Amino acid sequence: MSATLFSLAFGVGTQNRQGDWLEVFYAQPLLKPAGELVAAVAPLLGYAGGNQAITITTSQAAQLADALKPLDATQYALLTRLAESQRPLVATLLAEDAPLSSTPEAYLKLHLLSHRLAKPHGLNLTGIFPLLPNVAWTNQGAVDLSELAERQLEARLKGDLLEVFSVDKFPKMTDYVVPAGVRIADTARVRLGAYVGEGTTVMHEGFINFNAGTQGPGMIEGRVSAGVFVGKGSDLGGGCSTMGTLSGGGNIVISVGEGCLIGANAGIGIPLGDRNTVESGLYITAGTKVSLLDENDQLVKVVKARELAGQGDLLFRRNSQTGAVECKTHKSAIELNEALHAHN
Incomplete structure (x- = not known):
């Protein structure tokens, strides 16, 4: 052996x-x-x-x-x-x-x-x-659901209360480990199996699933779903939804680069490079059609969002008049277009 x-x-x-x-x-x-x-x-x-x-x-x-x-x-x-x-x-x-x-x-x-x-x-x-197993998480630890009613009765007969905090497959992380250098406003919103990097703050409405997390430091005010890994200095706005999926060997990972801002009620279905901004309320899937704009706000090309995955210094927004999803960059859109052609 x-x-x-x-x-x-x-x-x-x-x-x-x-x-x-x-x-x-x-x-x-x-x-x-x-x-x-x-x-x-x-x-x-x-x-x-x-x-x-x-x-x-x-x-x-x-x-x-x-x-x-x-x-x-x-x-x-x-x-x-x-x-x-x-x-x-x-x-x-x-x-x-x-x-x-x-x-x-x-x-x-x-x-x-x-x-x-x-x-x-x-x-x-x-x-x-x-x-x-799906169990009852109580003030007396994990209880098998088939045994819960009897345990509740036993507690009452002794003058005690068996309080059920949740019924779930996953417990909260802080009942097992509290990583150094983190702040978690509501511990029930971080599951065991979350990776919470040093310097991370999870606000009251923030949520981090298992097999997801933050490199830290950063602020989490929205949802970090399974498969999502958020880079340093990023801010996930309240109510945002970063949608990764977990399906065994076919996992999809949504990475969020350093210094990103995902606004309130926004969401992503593609990996983001460093210093990206997604406007509040905007949800981007891999197939979302995005209009690339140059420095003069002139249309250069329409691409699918997946073609912008991992690119840095991008601003995603929705045109308030036409409803089109637009993307601007600190580089010119022409340079970005050339980079996309080279990648393809």
Whole structure:
């Protein structure tokens, strides 16, 4: 067996009464752990290769802690704490970044994103939705929906209240990790699996989905959908919609370059280069017909928006008289047109 792994993490989680995993918390996930660390833990876990989520006991956690004490102080401290757990424990080992096969694997990859160990669209998340159970997220943690009514009754009989915050496949990120240097006004609007770069501020109406995020610093006042990665110094206006899609191996990534401004109630379906501006209320899809204007506001050419994807220093606006979508650039439209021809 190779001593090389793509990822390794020790976690504590929640199972339903049938022993199915509902969620897993990984305090210190590792990306490409050291070979000697893998060699130390593999025999204790009975690991023989591949991608596996192995349920472990507190006694095994203590043995793992002893084995890693001379190799990794952080993992040693974590396993020492896990050895005292009264909740289910799991060791998840990923030999490769392959399609997902278990709930603990899915949670590990979501953690890698939110711990900034991997960037949006940088991990294979194929098969994630069937592996994330739809659960009730409560003040007592994750609860299986089939067990919720009984748990609510049990709480009431004890004079307590089981408060349900949401019913969803994804928990909020801040219940698992709070990245350094961020501000999040409403934590329920950032899902686990979001990549929130240092210096990012997410305002009350901002939203960041899993497998999406910001390089930071920047201001998020609108929606950052799955597959979207926003560059430094960008401002997504309130109510804007940056529409990326996630469909396994056929992922579409919508990147937003540095210093962009997407106005309120605006949206994009194409990647933006640096220092782009999209006028408030304007939605641009890949097939939107865009009129290229020169420095004198004269029409040079009509193109589809996808032909402008990734170009820098563009202003997208709608003509208030004709309704046409127009694009101006700090360069002349003729230079841009030549660049488009060269690209094609």
